[in-house]
Amino acid sequence: GQQVQQSPSSLVLQEGENAELQCNFSSTATQLQWFYQSPGGSLVSLLSNPSGTKHTGRLTSTTVTKERRSSLHISSSQTTDSGTYLCAIDHYGNEKITFGAGTKLTIKP
Amino acid sequence: DAGVTQTPRHEVAEKGQTIILKCEPVSGHNDLFWYRQTKIQGLELLSYFRSKSLMEDGGAFKDRFKAEMLNSSFSTLKIQPTEPKDSAVYLCASSFTGRDTQYFGPGTRLLVL
Numbered sequence: 001g002q003q004v005q006q007s008p009s010s011l012v013l014q015e016g017e018n019a020e021l022q023c024n025f026s027s028t029a030t031q032l033q034w035f036y037q038s039p040g041g042s043l044v045s046l047l048s049n050p051s052g053t054k055h056t057g058r059l060t061s062t063t064v065t066k067e068r069r070s071s072l073h074i075s076s077s078q079t080t081d082s083g084t085y086l087c088a089i090d091h092y093g094n095e096k097i098t099f100g101a102g103t104k105l106t107i108k109p
Numbered sequence: 110d111a112g113v114t115q116t117p118r119h120e121v122a123e124k125g126q127t128i129i130l131k132c133e134p135v136s137g138h139n140d141l142f143w144y145r146q147t148k149i150q151g152l153e154l155l156s157y158f159r160s161k162s163l164m165e166d167g168g169a170f171k172d173r174f175k176a177e178m179l180n181s182s183f184s185t186l187k188i189q190p191t192e193p194k195d196s197a198v199y200l201c202a203s204s205f206t207g208r209d210t211q212y213f214g215p216g217t218r219l220l221v222l
Binding site for chain 2: 033
């Protein structure tokens with residue numbers, strides 16, 4: 001089945017630093033989403049990016065489909081960015097969506 | 110616009126009970142998903158509806174888990190009978206189509222004693 005690997009599993013940064021999160025997947029993805037989950041909170045979709053580069057606010061996602069990888073870059077991190085970032089993919093013809101284990105991001109003031 | 114709503118937000122059940130979780134998707138969305146989230150397993154897909162038709166019945170989950178979508182604006186997830194290992198957060202999500210961004214509800218935190 002599909003596998004999604006996220007790295008690092010946890011990341012601690014000082015406020016203002018940039019964060020780089022990685023997502024690698026085992027099969028070609030036709031849809032890839034990055035989600036944010038606050039401590040104890042529900043999931044929020046950040047970006048849908050099956051290929052190429054997308055920006056929203058301080059977030060940039062770059063997906064290289066052929067290499068089966070995606071990254072999420074958070075610039076000028078803030079303490080409110082702390083939480084878990086999840087990558088999820090699905091594959092055309094297979095309705096199942098597979099999530100990675102997530103990267104726990106901690107931004108210190 | 111109202112997002113995905115889920116009730117109850119918290120549920121405590123005794124082993125062997127029947128519990129029903131509820132979800133209202135975003136108005137106009139055609140696809141609805143039920144997920145379970147635990148620290149050990151992470152997020153797992155339980156059920157997937159497309160235009161009220163069940164597309165994914167959860168495989169290993171289907172013996173005690175039953176999701177239904179009675180109309181386009183309401184879905185339930187029944188767990189019968191509950192077991193302590195069912196303790197988790199149950200998330201409902203909807204999207205316009207399965208290929209679009211999914212919007213998640215706040216989840217129901219279930220504790221089975």
